[in-house]
Amino acid sequence: MILPRREFLRMLGVAAGAATVGGCGREWAVPDRLVDLALRGPGLESQAQTICGLCEGGCGLTVRLVDGMPVGLKGNPHHPLNRGGLCPVGQAGLEVLYAPDRLQGPLRRNPAGEYDSTSWEDALEEIASRIVDLVTAGEGRRVALLSGESGQLFHELATRFVNALGSPNIGHVRDAGVLPFALTQGLDEIPGFDLEQADMVLSFGLDLYEDGPAPLHAISAMIGSRPLEERGALLHVGSRLSPSATKAEIFVPIRPGSHGAFALGVAQVLVREGNYDRRFVAEHTFGFDDWTDDTGRQRLGFRRLLHERYYPDRAARLCGCDPERIVAVARRFAQASAPLALAGGEAVQGSNATSTAVAVHALNALSGSFDRPGGVVIPPSIPLSPLEQSQREEGPSVFAPDGASPVLGVDPVAALAERVLDGSTPIEILFVVGANPVFSSPIGERLREAMKRIPMVVVLGTFRDETAASADFILPTHVFLESWQGSTTPPTVAFSTLGLSRPVVEPLFDTLHPGDILLELSRRVGPPAEAALPWPGYADYLRQRLEGLVISGQGSVITGTFEDSWIHFLEARGWRFLEKEGLEAFWQDLLRESGWWNPVRPRGDWARLFRTSSGRYEFFSQTLEQRLRETGLAEGGTSLDEQQVLARGIAAFGFGVEGDEACLPHFEAPEEAGEEELALVPFRPITARGQLGVTSPMVLEMFGYPVFSGWQTWAELAPETAHELDLEWGDLVEVESERGVLEAVVRVQPGATPGAVHIPLGLGHRESYGAAGGIGANPVEILRQVPDRLAGTLALSSTPVRLRLIRRRPHGGPPPTHGGHAV
């Protein structure tokens, strides 16, 4: 490094704590090491609180800084979500920040298809002028924005941006997880599950402690925050003995995709043995017993359906397990005083995902687990300051074309790709923010083609990933430690939180926050965008929205953990948390503690919990019946009678059942693998949380730690299946579906269901992606494109595959153990 001598001496002076006066100001060639040493300074340590931005979980982080540079991360012990714990991906936060191959400045594709560096000024000016052209021509609706950013705050800003241009095209690549709760409870958001006070979780396919929206919260709530000799019980029904499933008191291996049948079998046993909450069922549910509709026709009740169709013998046959196991699980479930049934992971990624989740949720209704400690609750809403009214563009968008109501959705990525490819919705400018759908969606290949037809694709991200590879502009964004963040309650959490963090470190490269990019674009576009988004920066936007928290007087800045009894006392008495002297003091507190939370839930507000037309939990979903009827009418015209219309609707949805059963919790068969085929079940290990985790070398090194696997994709087989195929631990195999082939290393895992092959998601990046470029394989690439029959989202586990040996395990001893128990 070439430095002026004076500058070097000044640095040394700081380092040594001595005053040195420099001389003649000539330049010195100083060894980098010395500069480093000098720059390292006096070694002053400090701490800052922030929120992890690597997945939607929103855990609290404490950053350890030495002379202002972060050198360590740990969980914030005061944060109500994780209470001090931090998952492997969160631990890798600094490795993501400093990851090799991070985008260092804006890139623009030249006519030859190569990327040239450009300046923010030029890039934003060009994009803005294109937007202005469209808006002036009255074609603002040709702008679309697809976001993968979690939390409501950014999404609302992005929606406002797109709407202000006159476009309804705002989409989010999230799970359709809300649909089961829309059908049964009439909700438009996923409810909270009070894990902290539940004494048992019956999990269907959900790796509770690794997967789902907030696994660290699940661990802390079920185990970490409880006294030494206590923890919440877990029962697990699924096709893979995951680390989380090993914690289950009872683990039942079942055929992939048959979770719904198991849940209904359990329901039947509960009802038959009288182990259900009669009062709740009588007062707050609809369709449990046979009922008569307005036309006087007798309708099928849930109870009769269970007895006729889901007795344990039949349910067990559908799941490929012993009926005794269903009875055992049901009796154990009935013993619990505050049980919860949760579906997730493999259970909700097949073509029968929504039906499965509805069947599982019925168990919560039978046990009356609503609006009580340890039950299903609606977390208090976060009192953000409302935004001033601005232009709203309703109606069909490219992500949710005509007819698709929020109740029965479509896959936003698939809709975009198809609409652009068939030319029905021309898009001129597509923004992709914080998402990599080309990599993560089964329809990624089609999307890539569609993107070629869009004149201007702008990708905002941290790496030059698969989606960025088709972009005209790649705009680099901050990593969470460099930026302002406001993260709202992760789905399924029972209380509300708002995580706020400010930049902990100066941006390493020439990057911007996605929010600031949208605000700057609005300024350049001018009115009406500028008027709708008047904030100078994203931080100003956050501050304005968060003022609502202090004005409302609800909740509190995170101040440590409360005893449950204390909260109950306050709940009973009505309370206001520590009042602040003015907004500024509140804002400073909020920044220092990195967040706000509100654990107080209003009780007995049934209208908020059940927003269905009956005002009750609907075993018989009238919303679904209405949709089936509408679909039937559209299909068959008006000449049909009631039942025929319904039958048409049911046929259009491709249900495997008839009549009233379609609207009740029921089992839809998954796609079955044929002879000599295995069912491919992708799963998300904890090391694959979020998109960016795998850019860290450490995360890759420990990627498959439960099976001694790193830097590679593996395929888990049950011992029986491996034996049948003559495969052993460490063999390299080809996994082939009708759509493609990938290579994986065999791991023989006891406990898995025979006939299934489990492959982790997260690897297989073909483009440069931190340390993960070119590592492993992406199972999404070989998936069939089968939608969930109700939600329309593309299924992840409905693909039959064949395995073919490429080569035996090349070298090395048996997998490491501590000596006595070879795996």
Place this chain on the structure above:
Amino acid sequence: MTRWGMAIDLDRCTGCGACMAACHQENNLAAVGAEQAEKSRSFHWLRLLPEVSGSGSEVKVRYLPQPCFQCHNPPCVKVCPVHATYLSEEGIVGQIYSRCIGCRYCMAACPYNAKVFNWYEPEWPGELKQKVNPDVSTRPKGVVEKCTFCHQRILTAREEARAAGRELRDGDVTPACAESCPAQAIVFGDLDDPASRISRLARSPRAFRLYEDLGTEPKVYYLAEKE
């Protein structure tokens, strides 16, 4: 005299891997990369080992987070030809990197596979070296390294206690693995202090140690799952 020990509650541990990652970050373990990993050269100071019992539908698997057990009677110390590994006064098995000649006798002697060999100079591509924890030295290539019970944290805690003019208290020292555990399954402390949490847990009927029959007397106790 202090005798450091650890208890790991298998009833609470969910096998999430947080401890493993925290150890990597705290102790500056560099990743070896895809090519070396395939040759089984990746290393962790703390691993999660699956233990399988039963078979078929009755199979049981549990994960044992395994740091160095800091044996009271460490076989690795006895075989070291250059006295590079030793048992400290406080019961921690130390490794003097500048003495180690990389013969790996100690690795062979350790019945728990707790020691690892540094095949390469630790490397952090690009800017990654900036995140190195300044409290822990990086190791040169060709030496054996191991879990130290985060002794740098013990030193810091002791300094802080001294500065505050008091004795070290139970709970003052938390190794990185214990700190990161969302299930609070790892307890660390002084086994010689009969009032400490660790010594109470070590006397629990659920407590066991691996291969007690070898006479190594590990100072890491596992607490068995409850039935």
